Amino acid sequence: MKISKPIHPMALFRLSVLGTLAACPPLHRGELKQHLQALAARDYLDPTTGRPVRLAEKTIERWYYAYKRGDIEALAPCSRSDQGASKIDPALQQALLQAKQDNPQRSLNALIRLLEKEGRVARGVLSRSSVHRLLRRHGLSHTAGSPSQPRERRRFEAHHAGDLWQGDVMHGPKIPVKGRLRKVYLVSLMDDASRLITHSAFCTDEGALAIQGVLKQALLKRGLPSRLMLDQGAAYRSTQLQAICARLKIHMVYCAPYQPEGKGKIERWHRRVRDHFLGELDLQRIQGLEDLNARLWAWLDQDYHVTPHAGLNGLTPLARYQQDLVNIRPLGPLATELDALFHHYHTRKVRKDGTVSLHGQYLEVPFELVGQSVILVEDPHQRQVVAVLDAQEQPVGKATPLDARANLKRRRQQPVIPDPSPTAQTGPNAIELALQQQQVDWVLDTDANEEA
Known part of the structure; x- marks a missing residue:
C-alpha cells in the first residue's frame, strides 16, 4: 500500500x-x-x-x-541558521519596541523612519525583515485599529461543472442512533455551476472526519473539482483536509467569516432540504443513520437532481452537469491511491511495554521500537492503523490492539547475554588489586602481633 x-x-x-x-x-x-x-x-x-x-x-x-x-x-519553511537572534543593536531594539508599544498602529516603515529622523540610525541600515522578526518575537507584529470598510459583494457563478464546489453543514433532526436519540448534521458538497449535489450525508457530528468522508465519496462519484469553497470553521481548516486537497491539486477558497451571503447557493439548498425533505419525512419510520441517509439519497436521485431549477434557465441540475462532462477531471490512477491520500498521521513515543495509545486505545508495535518516536498511519474512516513508520518515514511494522490476557501466556523474547567465558586480562584488575592489598594488610597485622 x-x-x-x-x-x-x-x-x-x-x-x-x-x-x-x-x-x-x-x-x-x-x-x-x-x-x-x-x-x-x-x-x-x-x-x-x-x-x-x-x-x-x-x-x-x-x-x-x-x-x-x-x-x-x-x-515548507526552512530553518534559519540565526533563528532566535537579532543583528540589530540592543539599544535600537529597545527603541523599536518602545516606539511600537507607544503606538501599536505604527507600520514597519513608520518605525524605521522614526528612528532615522531621530538620528538613532543611518538611512537604509534597518531592514523591514529584521524589524519584523524582532517585533514578532516580542508579540508586537500584528496591526491594530484598522478601519472597517464596507465589503463589496457580487453574484458569481462558475464557468462549468467541476470548476468550483461549495461545502457546508446544516443542523438536522434527532434520530435513534445505537439505542438513543442523537442530533445529526447534514454535510453537503454542491457543484456551483450545475447546483448538483456531488455528495451529501447525515453524520453524527460536524467535525473534520465527517467532512473528509463526504469529500471522499464525492470524489469517487463526480471526479476532481478545481476549487473547493468552504467557510472558516476549524473542521474546514484542519491540516488533514488541506493536505488532501493539496495532493489532489484542489485549491481551497475560504468565505469571509460571518458572511453567509458568500455561499447563497448552498444556503438555498439547505432551505430546500428543510422544506421538501425534512418537511415530508416521517421520523417515526427512521430506525437509524443508515435509514435516514437511504431516504436522502433516494430523494436526491428521484426529486432534487431531476427537478428544473430557476437559476439554471429551467434545466435540471443533472442535465446542466451532464453538459460539462468533458470538463470534469476524472480520478484516473488516483482512484487506487485515494484511501492513502485520506490517511491521518499521529506521532507517538513507544512505551517500555512496546505499546502506544491512539483514541484511548492501546496498540502493540514491534518491541524493538521501545523508546523511539513512531508515526502511526491511520485509515480514519475504518479506525484502523494501516502502517507504522519510523522518524525517517520508513515502514517498520504493524500495530495491533493490545490483548493483555493473551500476553499473560505469551513467551517473552529473552535478551542476548554476553558469553561469560573468562578472557585473559593483561592490565590492572580491581579485584586482584583488592586481594593484594588485603594480603599486605594481613602480613603487617601478623608482624605486629609477633612483635607484641
Missing part, C-alpha cells in the same frame, strides 16, 4: 494564500502583479497565532515561484 508523507502545516497555509493563482497557467508580469496586489490586500489568519495578518507582495511572489518550481514541498 502506498503511504503519502505528511505535509508541513505552513506549506498548506502558503498554498491557501496562493489559492487559484497556483493553478493559473504562466502569466505575463503585468497580470501576475495584478494578482499579487489583490492577494496582498487581503487579511489572512496566521496559522501559528490565529490573528489576522497582511502579507507583502514580494512574499507572495516568492511563494508563487517556489510552488511553480517544486510544488507543495517547496512551500
Whole structure:
C-alpha cells in the first residue's frame, strides 16, 4: 500500500494564500502583479497565532515561484541558521519596541523612519525583515485599529461543472442512533455551476472526519473539482483536509467569516432540504443513520437532481452537469491511491511495554521500537492503523490492539547475554588489586602481633 508523507502545516497555509493563482497557467508580469496586489490586500489568519495578518507582495511572489518550481514541498519553511537572534543593536531594539508599544498602529516603515529622523540610525541600515522578526518575537507584529470598510459583494457563478464546489453543514433532526436519540448534521458538497449535489450525508457530528468522508465519496462519484469553497470553521481548516486537497491539486477558497451571503447557493439548498425533505419525512419510520441517509439519497436521485431549477434557465441540475462532462477531471490512477491520500498521521513515543495509545486505545508495535518516536498511519474512516513508520518515514511494522490476557501466556523474547567465558586480562584488575592489598594488610597485622 502506498503511504503519502505528511505535509508541513505552513506549506498548506502558503498554498491557501496562493489559492487559484497556483493553478493559473504562466502569466505575463503585468497580470501576475495584478494578482499579487489583490492577494496582498487581503487579511489572512496566521496559522501559528490565529490573528489576522497582511502579507507583502514580494512574499507572495516568492511563494508563487517556489510552488511553480517544486510544488507543495517547496512551500515548507526552512530553518534559519540565526533563528532566535537579532543583528540589530540592543539599544535600537529597545527603541523599536518602545516606539511600537507607544503606538501599536505604527507600520514597519513608520518605525524605521522614526528612528532615522531621530538620528538613532543611518538611512537604509534597518531592514523591514529584521524589524519584523524582532517585533514578532516580542508579540508586537500584528496591526491594530484598522478601519472597517464596507465589503463589496457580487453574484458569481462558475464557468462549468467541476470548476468550483461549495461545502457546508446544516443542523438536522434527532434520530435513534445505537439505542438513543442523537442530533445529526447534514454535510453537503454542491457543484456551483450545475447546483448538483456531488455528495451529501447525515453524520453524527460536524467535525473534520465527517467532512473528509463526504469529500471522499464525492470524489469517487463526480471526479476532481478545481476549487473547493468552504467557510472558516476549524473542521474546514484542519491540516488533514488541506493536505488532501493539496495532493489532489484542489485549491481551497475560504468565505469571509460571518458572511453567509458568500455561499447563497448552498444556503438555498439547505432551505430546500428543510422544506421538501425534512418537511415530508416521517421520523417515526427512521430506525437509524443508515435509514435516514437511504431516504436522502433516494430523494436526491428521484426529486432534487431531476427537478428544473430557476437559476439554471429551467434545466435540471443533472442535465446542466451532464453538459460539462468533458470538463470534469476524472480520478484516473488516483482512484487506487485515494484511501492513502485520506490517511491521518499521529506521532507517538513507544512505551517500555512496546505499546502506544491512539483514541484511548492501546496498540502493540514491534518491541524493538521501545523508546523511539513512531508515526502511526491511520485509515480514519475504518479506525484502523494501516502502517507504522519510523522518524525517517520508513515502514517498520504493524500495530495491533493490545490483548493483555493473551500476553499473560505469551513467551517473552529473552535478551542476548554476553558469553561469560573468562578472557585473559593483561592490565590492572580491581579485584586482584583488592586481594593484594588485603594480603599486605594481613602480613603487617601478623608482624605486629609477633612483635607484641
